[in-house]
Amino acid sequence: MSPERRAVLLLLGLAVLGQGVRTWLALPGAPPGEVQLLGAGPAGAPTAHRDSSLRHSRPLGAGETIDLDRAGAAEIARLPRVGVGLARKIVADREARGLFGGLQGLDRVPGIGPGLLAAIGPHAAFSGQPVPPSAGSPAEAPATPAAAASPSEPPKTRTAEPLDLNTATAAELEELPFVGPYMAGQIVAHRARHGPFTAVDSLVRVPGIGPATLARIRERLRVLP
Secondary structure (H helix, E strand, O other): OOHHHHHHHHHHHHHHHHHHHHHHHOOOOOOOOOOOOOOOOOOOHHHHHHHHHHHHHOOOOOOOOEEOOOOOHHHHOOOOOOOHHHHHHHHHHHHHHOOOOOHHHHOOOOOOOHHHHHHHHHHEEOOOOOOOHHHOOOOOOOOOOOOOOOOOOOOOOOOOOOEEOOOOOHHHHHOOOOOOHHHHHHHHHHHHHHOOOOOHHHHHHOOOOOHHHHHHHHHHEEOOO
């Protein structure tokens, strides 16, 4: 067989093979030559999924807010400096301890401090009311009305000298500003379980006390050697 004849037969074989592949990939009832792209799902499904992914991954716009008392982890993760891991912690804390009701309530979540609160503050919204500690949520806000007032409220009666964290009673700790009976009991219970405090800053290990509360009462406390 001459080389020219072999070349013609090869071209004819390739043409037949290509037509067979196109017929196999075609949609049922579709015009000849119309090919379905592999991986395509029901009409509209890929587009809807893509739009949802883009919405959750795009940065927040100017003035856009996220309700931290209602949003899921994927939406919360869009906040500045908040990743998926921390967003899940926020949702888990909210489900276990109640709504935040404000940035002060959000401060109770481990891993959130003043710097992060300042970064997300312009984009944070809260539609709920914080759950008081008496309802079973060890929130940072104190239980008594006097302690639950704003940071500008005059402090409670001052003692002559700072309290020693390792010897103060619950009644004495209760007199600190922004510390009510519940939180005073938490401090004493933590000391009994884990031993004496090594520094005033160790107070943040007590559930419900965050950096914001510690900053307001630090000057009223001390740890004697």
